[in-house]
Amino acid sequence: MSGLLLQIEGLRKNYGARRILDIERLALHAGESYVVTGDNGVGKTTLLRIIAGLESAQISRYQFEGRPILLENFPQRLRQEIIYVHQHPYLFKTTVAANIGYGLKARHLPKAERETLVKEAMEWAGVAHLNHVPPQELSGGEKQRVALARTKVLKPKLYLLDEPTANLDAEARRQTIELIQRLRLDNNCVLIACHDYELINLPHMRRMTLTDGRLLPQVAAASQEQII
Numbered sequence: 001m002s003g004l005l006l007q008i009e010g011l012r013k014n015y016g017a018r019r020i021l022d023i024e025r026l027a028l029h030a031g032e033s034y035v036v037t038g039d040n041g042v043g044k045t046t047l048l049r050i051i052a053g054l055e056s057a058q059i060s061r062y063q064f065e066g067r068p069i070l071l072e073n074f075p076q077r078l079r080q081e082i083i084y085v086h087q088h089p090y091l092f093k094t095t096v097a098a099n100i101g102y103g104l105k106a107r108h109l110p111k112a113e114r115e116t117l118v119k120e121a122m123e124w125a126g127v128a129h130l131n132h133v134p135p136q137e138l139s140g141g142e143k144q145r146v147a148l149a150r151t152k153v154l155k156p157k158l159y160l161l162d163e164p165t166a167n168l169d170a171e172a173r174r175q176t177i178e179l180i181q182r183l184r185l186d187n188n189c190v191l192i193a194c195h196d197y198e199l200i201n202l203p204h205m206r207r208m209t210l211t212d213g214r215l216l217p218q219v220a221a222a223s224q225e226q227i228i
Contacts, residue, residue: 005030005189006051006082006158010060013046013213020046021057022213028158033181033190035200038210044193045087047210048160051191052084065157080107083156087163089147091135096127099135100150107154117153125149125179141172148179159183161192165199173198 006028013021020043028034036044049055053074062069064078091099101118109117122128125145130138138146144164151159164180165173177199184190184204192199200207209216 003030004028005065007063008051008059008061010058011047011050012058013043013050013055019213021050021210023047023215026215028189028191030157030189031184031187032206033184033192033202033204034206034208035192035194036208036210036215037195037200042210043213044210045162048084048162048191048193051158052082052160053079054084080154081156082158082160083151083154084160085147085151085162085164087166089143089150091138091143091146093134093136096131096133096135096138096146097122099146100153103150103154121149121153124152124182126175139172141168141175144168144172144176145179148176148183152183157188159188159190161190161194163194163196164192165194165196177202 004027006026008026009024011021011023011026012019036047038044046055050057050059050071053071057071059071062071064081069075069078092102097118100121101114104114104117119128122131125148127142127145127149130142130146133142135143135146148164161180165176168176173196177196180190180192180199181202181204194200199205
């Protein structure tokens with residue numbers, strides 16, 4: 001196992017009088033893939049959003065690469081290292097290339113460099129042939145692949161994926177899962193919230209179950225061989 005990337009201790013999240021999350025410790029390592037399972041409504045999405053700094057919570061300790069982080073003052077630097085991908089990705093009504101390059105443009109990368117990185121990302125995701133198609137006309141699987149390319153081009157260290165294969169047909173699921181398996185390469189970390197047994201049972205996946213607000217111990221698959 002590679003080095004510790006993220007460590008959270010004493011995470012508590014309430015909605016009114018109801019406690020949604022009560023997690024003593026969560027540790028994620030670089031180069032690993034994790035999946036959080038659990039019934040609908042148990043807080044899987046909330047957990048991912050908290051990790052990404054998109055939602056507040058009570059946390060005793062939040063460390064990223066060994067550095068303490070204050071959740072109420074989530075640093076911009078960390079927003080570039082941790083990226084959350086929504087279950088239903090929003091695409092701008094421009095082009096596939098413009099959507100993938102949006103974050104790079106926001107970071108003020110030179111146009112020539114952006115175009116090179118976007119081209120590589122489109123080829124990686126297998127969506128280069130879709131650039132002439134209005135994003136709103138893409139299928140669910142195509143939108144998910146564009147969203148993954150838009151995330152990958154930013155080179156985060158931690159990918160947070162919320163139900164990435166939900167409501168996709170068999171071929172779209174296969175293509176999406178293939179891309180997800182590649183994300184952890186280059187010592188990246190992937191944390192997925194899902195019910196998809198094909199994702200859950202991938203040989204390299206480390207499983208956690210969220211129940212009654214608590215994370216049950218991680219379970220590693222029997223085979224830890226890398227799938228490329």
